[in-house]
Amino acid sequence: MRKIFTSLLLAATIIAPSLIAPAASKAATNDIPYMNIDCNSPSVNFSPEYMIDNTDPSVKYTGVWRSESGHPLTNAYNGTQHVSMGGGYTVSYTLASYPYRFAMGYVMRPDAGKVSVFYEGQLLGIIDAYSPTIQKNCAVEFYWNPAPGKYEFRTMAAHNPLSTGSRFFFDFVNLEP
Numbered sequence: 001m002r003k004i005f006t007s008l009l010l011a012a013t014i015i016a017p018s019l020i021a022p023a024a025s026k027a028a029t030n031d032i033p034y035m036n037i038d039c040n041s042p043s044v045n046f047s048p049e050y051m052i053d054n055t056d057p058s059v060k061y062t063g064v065w066r067s068e069s070g071h072p073l074t075n076a077y078n079g080t081q082h083v084s085m086g087g088g089y090t091v092s093y094t095l096a097s098y099p100y101r102f103a104m105g106y107v108m109r110p111d112a113g114k115v116s117v118f119y120e121g122q123l124l125g126i127i128d129a130y131s132p133t134i135q136k137n138c139a140v141e142f143y144w145n146p147a148p149g150k151y152e153f154r155t156m157a158a159h160n161p162l163s164t165g166s167r168f169f170f171d172f173v174n175l176e177p
Contacts, residue, residue: 035117037127039138044103044174046077046137052093052173053078059173063089063155075107075136077172084168087113087157091170094150101176102146104153106169108135113159113166118152129168130160139174 036043052058054077055067061082069080082091093104106115112129117140127140142151159166 034142034144035124036141036143037139038141039108039135041103041137041139041141043101043143044105044137044139044141045101045176046174050101050174050176051077052175053080054082054091054170054172055080056173058093059170060092060094061090065089065091065170075134076169077105077137080171081107082170084155084170087155087166089155089168090152092150092152093173095146095148095175097148097177099146099175099177101141101143101174102151103139103141103174104151104170105137105139105172105174106153107171108138109167109169110134110163111165111167112163113168114156115168116154116156118150118154119147120149126156128160130163132162136171138171 055069064085065082066085067080067082068076084091095102106129108129108131110130110132112131114126114128116126117124119142129138153168153170155166155168157166
């Protein structure tokens with residue numbers, strides 16, 4: 001029954017992304033159980049010892065992503081980010097043990113789209129990475145005492161009507177043991 005419900009929910013998010021209500025001016029921090037979606041959250045420890053850059057080999061990508069660095073990326077951790085170039089591409093991180101805190105970070109932008117969030121293949125929710133201005137240190141915090149396993153962002157070919165695109169800008173993993 002759970003698998004059928006999950007399949008129906010995933011189909012609904014792929015078939016009808018326009019039914020997801022857009023935020024008026026920037027993406028809402030939606031009420032998704034077990035996740036906090038926020039920029040510059042006081043509960044994310046941005047100390048270097050807890051940050052894993054998007055270029056680290058432990059961060060896995062599928063599909064077409066462009067690595068950006070060097071030019072003015074003051075909005076990104078370590079001045080780097082990976083940009084998705086379409087829908088259905090993934091970025092994932094696998095936890096080997098139970099951390100104290102865990103988050104996956106991104107940059108909100110005027111040309112950003114929507115992203116599905118998965119744990120071990122199960123859809124947890126959808127985030128809207130649109131913002132009328134660039135926002136750094138945005139993160140999905142998994143705050144229910146995250147379990148070991150694979151956490152994944154999957155890009156969608158959908159965006160907020162206010163956005164000029166549907167790209168996704170992955171920035172970091174935050175892991176506090």
